[in-house]
Amino acid sequence: MSDQREENGLTGALDRAAHLLRDEPAPSAAWRDAVLRSAAADGARRWSVRPWVAIAACAACVLAGAALTYGVLRERGGAAAAATTAADGSVRPSPLPVRFAVEAPGAVHVSIVGDFNRWNPAGLPLHRMPDGRTWVVEVGLPPGRYAYAFVVDGRLARDPTAAESGADDFGVPNSVVLVGGS
């Protein structure tokens, strides 16, 4: 080991520069929470059910989705396409517009993280409304259940208006939105 250091021993400016490169700002709380949330969401997707249960559930969802879509389309007289047909013939629900809004007077930056953007804190910024206190973004989401949270100036915040709250797997606040399905 010391031999290795000898061989590649740094001197002068490069030695000082290498020391400077070892300084790095600590991870932000929002980033840490995003990592934990995305790992939990990924784990829940992958391991919470046995594979055959997941396959059966997927098949049931596809059938239910197809039946629901068919019913909706019939009800609407087929005027609007609420689903797309994939190349393999399966019916995929179209994204539905979902509007997220939060009151954060005085905030400088507000974004939203959730299952739909892999809890990426840089993902979806909200726009400040003319009243100066309300922040809004509209997202297209296929029907489903999504856990999410707002990031207000780097801090995660639960949506106070959400009908449902998710389990805080890592002590990270999150809310849940159900898209479609009724």
Place this chain on the structure above:
Amino acid sequence: MLVRAVLAGDSAAFAMLVDRHAPACLRFASRMLGNREDAEDVTQEAFVRAHRALSRYDDQMRFRTWVMSILANRCRTALLHRHRRTSRVVIDGAAVEQAVGPENGDAELRDAIERALARLDPVQREAFVLKHVEMLSYDEMSAITGAGVSALKMRVQRACDRLQALLREDGYE
């Protein structure tokens, strides 16, 4: 052991793993990719992948080495799909000449070394950062990169030579 605790369903143990290893991972990724935003993306991805693959973790290897090997792969992939974000390293000869000089302190030297790192071949940059920023042994570096120890020593040496030359061009001896 924290990994066993995570596998047993203790989610707080995974948070402890993240707290313990994220700073070094973010530093490595930042040096490899040249900006913090991309580094946060790939490090997050690496931890999610590590969490997913935890049952396959071999505790003969240090957890840091294992997660770094995942991260190094993500960095290589990110470098292949570059230009999504603009690097904060700007190579502007005039500005450099005006601003950089040994008398201007650590901030300028740091800028100079970051510019120089960005100009290195990624394979050499990886070897240099693992050796002289993360201070890893060649055996650990070999486990992370999959390259042999001799090849890594060569890469580190070449990286040092090139970095020294680039720093010298900026007035640093």
